[in-house]
Amino acid sequence: MSQTVSLPHDDSPLVIAENLHFSFSGRPIYSGLNLSIPEGKITVILGPSGCGKSTFLGLLGGRLRPDSGVLKFNGKDIPRSGSGLIAMRRKMGMLFQNSALLTDLNVFENVAFPFREQTDLPEAIIRILVLMKLEMVGLRGARNMMPSELSGGMSRRVSLARAIALDPELVMYDEPFVGLDPVSMGVIVKLISELNDAMGITSVIVTHDVAEGCSIADYVYLLDGGGVAGHGSPEEMMNSDNPGVRQFMQGLPDGPVGFHYPAADYILDLGVEK
Amino acid sequence: MISLVQGLGRWGVSFIARLGEAVLFLLGAISGAAKSLRRGRLIIQQLYSIGVLTMLIIMVSGLFVGMVLGLQGYYQLVNFSAESSLGMVVALFLVRELGPVLAALLFAGRAGSALTAEIGLMRATDQLAAMEMMAVDPMQRVVGPRFVAGIIAMPLLAAMLSAIGVLGGYLIGHGQFGVDPGVYWSSMQNGVDFYDDILNGVIKSVVFGVIVVWVALFEGYVATPTSEGVSRATTRTVVTSSLAILGGDYILTALMFGGL
């Protein structure tokens, strides 16, 4: 099915994947993945747990290597290593699911980290830039706190400030809504769409949270079974006539994805009848 | 029987694969360490957590070991009326063997396990992946400074243990048994050679330093990113590096003192 999906956004998409194959320790994750991510938009990649949504971000960031197929960022293949990979990663920011703040540095130093590592800016300018980024996520007052003192929502916001520190072209969000209380969730949703609008950043959000994902998405991909199961705008996806897509988007307990894991006959298994 | 042989074979294959991985890691760590030399502040920070925090346990152990050597040495030597050699016996034991080996074992337990846990947790919480995504090489930023700091700290710690041990032996020899201070120190100076004993001891401790940091950083770096995986990796660090220290000590001693 996925091979026949035609690529939308042919007007210079930022990221293109064509016929991508990838397997992890012998288990195939993608067998012919095709998708494209439009520039300056918010693209949400949905899918059930374990379908390899986060793997896509690993491939895109060059931390994993595809077995075969094409994966292009800005019209160029993802470099394998060396200065090309470093140059590409400078144009990317990533928000990890568990924030991944450096635990031995405080909030200020965590956000300052990309500047210190990648630029030769003087201390005074770094200070101004870091405070600007922290102000953007509303945590300028928490600059001296250590990561262990932050709540889940706060550390995700610090991590977001760090991800956008060097004004990247693309920001990847790995499950940004997991484990947050409703208020923090609202804050993150607002921040993501604000960043996208204000800074023109292309955003890729990987999540299984249909409601939150669709609320900010410009375009939605649904991954399943090693390829794209469906794609379109949030409204198109919600009203899809594909039963598999509808089951996932509307959260129905039974459908093409059965409630029961494949098993032997129930009665036989219980052994009450020969 | 067949399955036993098969199991042995499987173990051998995975052992070789892991060894190869570890050697590649060592090469990466060395090049990372070379690149991290410019970043003095990171190395100083690691010298603090690797060296300074291990210093106290090393000093206390050194004092007690020296005192025990003083006691045991005296009890044996006095049988031959050779208690004038106490200084030499204590110093040779410490400088040649106990200083480097004991310091390295304590170092593995105190600093090595902490290194593994730290790196393993950085892996488990995606901090290493986050660095990669920020175009920062963890080998250079995380592994390198720790590697350098470990190699600097180990010989200093071993020297501290030996020096304090010698003082501990003096405390017992002179304070408790009344061995003449001049005799204690002069027998030591006559019996201990700078090149053969002290320098070889320092070389040993540098080698042990490399072993411990290598094992500790590697185990942390490849640890399964779960809390169970990290705790297992920590245990493995202490066991593997202790065995490597003792085995390596035998080889080094045979090379240094056994030959001509």
Place this chain on the structure above:
Amino acid sequence: MHTKSIEVWVGIFMLLGVLALAMLAFQVSNSTAGGGQTYRIEAQFDNVGGLTIKAPVMIGGVKVGRVGDIWIDKEDYVAVVGLDINETFDTLPDDTGASVLTSGLLGAQFVGLSPGSSDFYLEDGDMLEFTQSALQLESLISQFMFNQGKSEKVEE
């Protein structure tokens, strides 16, 4: 922990480490007499007894060098001992004698030098002419018994 106090502690650590190394070098070992430049002279012995490499070489009980090597001269099958003498003792007369001695009754063996009176000095690679082999307990005892027997006969 602030950067400053970390730096102070690391400074203390390095200082103590270097002090410990210095103590090992100067107080525990004798780095002044152990190292330094040496020159090599050779001496032939019929029997070196239990002499070992690195045994001290002494003049009048003072250490002036060490045994650097012991081997067999393959032409006349005598033991040759290479002595590494400290450069500070470069005015040893060339008629100096060497003997393998024992410190105490059962102590370690060393090479004792007895300087002669020649006006010429030993140089690197020279061979000592006058040597005295190690005394061996067995031969001493048999000599003693032999003499004992002889003297008893005379008394008769």
